[in-house]
Amino acid sequence: MADKTPAGRFITLEGGEGAGKSTNLEYIRTQLESAGIPVVVTREPGGTQLSEQIRKLLLDTGNTEMSSDAELLLMFAARAQHLKQFILPALQQGTWVLCDRFTDATYAYQGGGRGIDNERIAILEEWVQQGFQPDITILFDLPVEVGLDRASNRGQLDRFEQEQQLFFERVRAAYLARAEQQPQRFRIIDADQPLDNVQSQLDGVMTQLLSKTGSIE
Ligand code: T5A
Numbered sequence: 001m002a003d004k005t006p007a008g009r010f011i012t013l014e015g016g017e018g019a020g021k022s023t024n025l026e027y028i029r030t031q032l033e034s035a036g037i038p039v040v041v042t043r044e045p046g047g048t049q050l051s052e053q054i055r056k057l058l059l060d061t062g063n064t065e066m067s068s069d070a071e072l073l074l075m076f077a078a079r080a081q082h083l084k085q086f087i088l089p090a091l092q093q094g095t096w097v098l099c100d101r102f103t104d105a106t107y108a109y110q111g112g113g114r115g116i117d118n119e120r121i122a123i124l125e126e127w128v129q130q131g132f133q134p135d136i137t138i139l140f141d142l143p144v145e146v147g148l149d150r151a152s153n154r155g156q157l158d159r160f161e162q163e164q165q166l167f168f169e170r171v172r173a174a175y176l177a178r179a180e181q182q183p184q185r186f187r188i189i190d191a192d193q194p195l196d197n198v199q200s201q202l203d204g205v206m207t208q209l210l211s212k213t214g215s216i217e
Pocket of ligand 1: 015016017018019020021022023024044045075100101102103104105106107109110150151153154160161191193194195198
């Protein structure tokens with residue numbers, strides 16, 4: 001894995017369904033651009049032409065027979081391509097990368113949700129990322145039923161969104177466990193709040209991040 005320093009910062013947004021990641025990705029992008037920081041936004045699974053094709057396979061409700069292992073391997077196949085073709089080159093040029101989901105989603109969904117051992121996920125993580133990790137991960141946390149309700153208002157549900165509430169409770173618990181294990185990387189946002197309130201929590205996180213990187217005094 002190529003060295004990403006000195007370079008941009010890699011910021012990931014995580015959370016359950018309908019937590020508000022996509023909505024707030026744009027808000028964070030605007031904040032960074034206002035601070036004069038070059039930034040690109042992307043998502044997982046996806047972010048490159050090949051990875052977006054893999055995304056289609058993963059979200060297709062017709063793929064009812066997909067095994068948990070196939071799902072896990074497809075997530076990392078999409079990620080390997082995304083890292084090599086998009087994320088690392090951008091960071092090496094000094095551009096910040098804002099990514100809607102990354103490997104914490106794999107621990108939450110394939111680990112917590114599907115029940116795959118974390119040790120097996122960690123093997124693939126090391127293979128694909130070779131130690132590379134986000135600089136900061138913003139976890140949008142909210143009760144499962146609130147997120148599902150928000151997501152369902154958007155229309156047709158994808159293959160993951162068709163899972164039952166208990167699946168998403170395990171996803172939420174896995175995210176919170178990871179945040180507890182890695183407090184230096186995670187920032188938890190209470191996403192069960194009006195958007196204004198969510199964004200003022202984000203302002204706090206961004207101010208801290210920008211002052212740490214010397215982008216504001
Ligand atoms: N996946 C992904 C894995 O299983 N393993 C992996 O390794 C990875 C990377 C696709 C799926 O892939 C799975 C997880 C996912 O199921 P995705 O496209 O990111 O990932 O899918 P979703 O989580 O389904 O994305 P959503 O769009 O549902 O969630 P967001 O982005 O968190 O929510 P957002 O911003 O679209 O908001 C949802 C709705 O709520 C409103 C918005 O306007 C919108 O209508 N909203 C609010 N309403 C009230 N108050 C607020 N504070 C609100 N914030 C947003």
